[in-house]
Amino acid sequence: MRQKFVHFILPVVGVIGVSFMLFSLLHQPGTLDPIVYKDPAISPFSSQVSGIGIVEPKSELIEIGTHISGIATKVYVQAGQHVDKGDPLFMVDNREALAQLELSEAQAISAKVSSEDLQHQLSLLENVSDQRAISEDELSRKRYAFELGKSRFKEALERVKIAKVQLERHTVRALSRGEILQVNIIEGEYAPIGVNVKPFLIMGDTTVFYVRTEIDESEVGRVDPKSSAYAYLRGESKDKISLDFVKIEPLVTPKSQLINSPTERVDTRVLEVVYSFSSEHVKVYVGQEMDVYIEATDVSNEAN
Numbered sequence: 665m666r667q668k669f670v671h672f673i674l675p676v677v678g679v680i681g682v683s684f685m686l687f688s689l690l691h692q693p694g695t696l697d698p699i700v701y702k703d704p705a706i707s708p709f710s711s712q713v714s715g716i717g718i719v720e721p722k723s724e725l726i727e728i729g730t731h732i733s734g735i736a737t738k739v740y741v742q743a744g745q746h747v748d749k750g751d752p753l754f755m756v757d758n759r760e761a762l763a764q765l766e767l768s769e770a771q772a773i774s775a776k777v778s779s780e781d782l783q784h785q786l787s788l789l790e791n792v793s794d795q796r797a798i799s800e801d802e803l804s805r806k807r808y809a810f811e812l813g814k815s816r817f818k819e820a821l822e823r824v825k826i827a828k829v830q831l832e833r834h835t836v837r838a839l840s841r842g843e844i845l846q847v848n849i850i851e852g853e854y855a856p857i858g859v860n861v862k863p864f865l866i867m868g869d870t871t872v873f874y875v876r877t878e879i880d881e882s883e884v885g886r887v888d889p890k891s892s893a894y895a896y897l898r899g900e901s902k903d904k905i906s907l908d909f910v911k912i913e914p915l916v917t918p919k920s921q922l923i924n925s926p927t928e929r930v931d932t933r934v935l936e937v938v939y940s941f942s943s944e945h946v947k948v949y950v951g952q953e954m955d956v957y958i959e960a961t962d963v964s965n966e967a968n
Contacts, residue, residue, distance in 0.1 A: 667808055683809070694888045707957040708894055708904065713883045717895055717954040721868025722940070723842060725950070728865035729831045732756055733856050736849050741865070743847050747838045753865055758834035765827035772820035776917035779813035842867040845950055868950065873943050874910060877956040878934035881916055890957040893939055897946070898953050905946060907939035907956070 707714065734756035741753050788804045789798055849855060875895055877968070879887055893907040913936045920934075924925040 665947040666735075671810070672860065673809075675845065702812040706901065709957060709959045713879060713886050713958045713960045715877045715879045715958075716954050717877040718953060719942040719948055719950055719952045720792075720874050720876055721842070721870045721950055722872040722874055723840065723869035724874075725845070726840070726842065726867050727863035728753060728836060728858060728867065729861065729863060730754075730756055730836055730855050734834070734854070736851055736853050736855050736864075739847065739849060739851050741843055741844045741847065746842070747846045747867070749838055753836045753838055753898065754849060755836070755854075756834045757832055761827070761834055765824070765831050768820070768824045768827040769812050772817070772824050775817040775820040777812070779810070779817040782806070782813040798827040800927045834865075841869060843870045843909075845870075846940045852962075872940055872968050873948060873950075875907065875939050875941060875954050875956060876959075877939065877958075878919060879937055879958075880919075881933045881935060884916075884935045885962075886960040887912075887935075887937060887958055888961040891961060893956065893958040895941065895954040895956045897948065898955070900946075903946060905941050905954075910938040910940050912937050 669780050701798055715871070736754055738755040739753075740751070740755075741747060786809075789803055789806055843866060844867050844868040847864075848866075849861055855864060889909045889912065893909070895904065895907055897905070897907045915932045916935050918934075919932050937958070
């Protein structure tokens with residue numbers, strides 16, 4: 665009996681073992697592709713000042729908000745689109761403002777008709793052949809009424825202008841030429857006003873790119889605007905980009921761009937130096953980081 669049981673159970677165990685092996689082989693995770701590390705950028709100078717640069721448009725980033733809260737009824741642009749000064753960007757619900765304009769225009773027409781009627785009445789009195797038939801008091805009242813009618817008509821025209829301005833404020837327009845870099849609003853979304861509201865659009869003049877570079881305060885004395893400077897896009901150590909000096913912003917501020925190095929100090933302060941470069945032969949986007957190298961000036965030699 666025992667021998668029969670052994671002869672029966674061993675094949676079953678064998679089948680289970682083979683099945684488990686096949687299942688494990690078939691469901692074994694694929695081999696991960698090896699991580700390819702690109703060579704870091706190397707400074708072209710024997711003595712240099714280096715820093716992290718952020719690509720920005722010539723105009724800096726222009727964050728677009730709205731004058732009036734309301735539902736966005738129309739978005740005219742999309743990311744990557746180029747716009748001219750005065751082009752509409754998006755519209756906030758303008759039905760109330762449109763109705764107010766129509767009311768103001770109707771009131772202006774009524775004031776005009778009333779003024780013309782008063783002018784006609786005054787003209788009749790002034791042209792009476794025998795002025796003795798008209799009292800001086802009545803003539804004065806007609807003249808006063810006519811002047812008041814003209815004033816009310818002028819006031820009505822000014823209200824029409826105000827209504828047109830209010831209506832126009834519901835359409836947000838570009839104040840300069842540029843490229844739409846980001847769209848953060850869609851039709852039907854509520855557009856609030858406020859200080860901490862995320863910009864609905866971000867745009868900028870990308871005809872020329874700038875790179876805003878943070879220089880450690882301990883290296884500020886070695887930076888010369890006349891010195892040569894080059895930059896490398898992250899991961900592109902072979903493509904050296906020549907930089908042209910634009911300006912130094914003379915305010916030292918806390919460091920904001922971090923490289924996550926174990927030896928990096930996060931409590932240091934930096935000076936921002938801005939350079940421009942041509943993007944004709946390199947594909948670059950606003951917000952990209954660049955490794956910037958500036959030929960250093962030896963402070964001790966200058967002092968001697």
